[in-house]
Amino acid sequence: AQKITQTQPGMFVQEKEAVTLDCTYDTSDPSYGLFWYKQPSSGEMIFLIYQGSYDQQNATEGRYSLNFQKARKSANLVISASQLGDSAMYFCAMREGLEDKFYFGSGTKLNVKP
Amino acid sequence: GAVVSQHPSWVICKSGTSVKIECRSLDFQATTMFWYRQFPKQSLMLMATSNEGSKATYEQGVEKDKFLINHASLTLSTLTVTSAHPEDSSFYICSASRARSVTGELFFGEGSRLTVL
Numbered sequence: 001a002q003k004i005t006q007t008q009p010g011m012f013v014q015e016k017e018a019v020t021l022d023c024t025y026d027t028s029d030p031s032y033g034l035f036w037y038k039q040p041s042s043g044e045m046i047f048l049i050y051q052g053s054y055d056q057q058n059a060t061e062g063r064y065s066l067n068f069q070k071a072r073k074s075a076n077l078v079i080s081a082s083q084l085g086d087s088a089m090y091f092c093a094m095r096e097g098l099e100d101k102f103y104f105g106s107g108t109k110l111n112v113k114p
Numbered sequence: 115g116a117v118v119s120q121h122p123s124w125v126i127c128k129s130g131t132s133v134k135i136e137c138r139s140l141d142f143q144a145t146t147m148f149w150y151r152q153f154p155k156q157s158l159m160l161m162a163t164s165n166e167g168s169k170a171t172y173e174q175g176v177e178k179d180k181f182l183i184n185h186a187s188l189t190l191s192t193l194t195v196t197s198a199h200p201e202d203s204s205f206y207i208c209s210a211s212r213a214r215s216v217t218g219e220l221f222f223g224e225g226s227r228l229t230v231l
Contacts, residue, residue: 033217033218035217035219035220037222042224043205043207043224043225043227044222044223044224044225045158045207045209045220045222045225047219047220047221050217050219052217091157091158093220095218100146100148100163100211101148101160101163102148102160102209102220104157104158105157106156106157107156107157109155
């Protein structure tokens, strides 16, 4: 089974509006971390936000917030007040327990329209 | 913040030649680094885990004789694509995590785009 599933290959959002990128995960390990990365056309991977499995509150980092629903095993990324510079690929990733290995989703291509 | 640097960013080579890509952690020691391959519009595929001072651990289906990984120091890992062929053309990206990082996030290099003619 896929460890990380991103069901939206592409998304459009109007500038200044909010957008939610979906991510579901599959693990039996009670301890895990969930991450979101942004990959602009230049190719670099930019870390955006982290959510630990034991964290009680949803993570927030500036305009990014993570809607963590543990029972549903979902970790959706919410970008508020979208900007043109937010246009990029977004990857959800998971790290299980003490493992070093990260599992990446297939990514969502976000296009912000002016 | 932690920085991982990768070189070269772009490389074009002839079929049959070997290409070396370097990955350096600039402000922290990385006992473990990871090498990924990414095809256009696809996700990152983990190729191998590079461990300082020991042999790399390759993922299933990745030819270890084709993709040689050396992690000779705590700040440098290299990936050598040996006898490159056009099907090896891809985007290769390295990453490392910093010990004692609260979140344990991966820091990525800028990536290296390899084109084999």
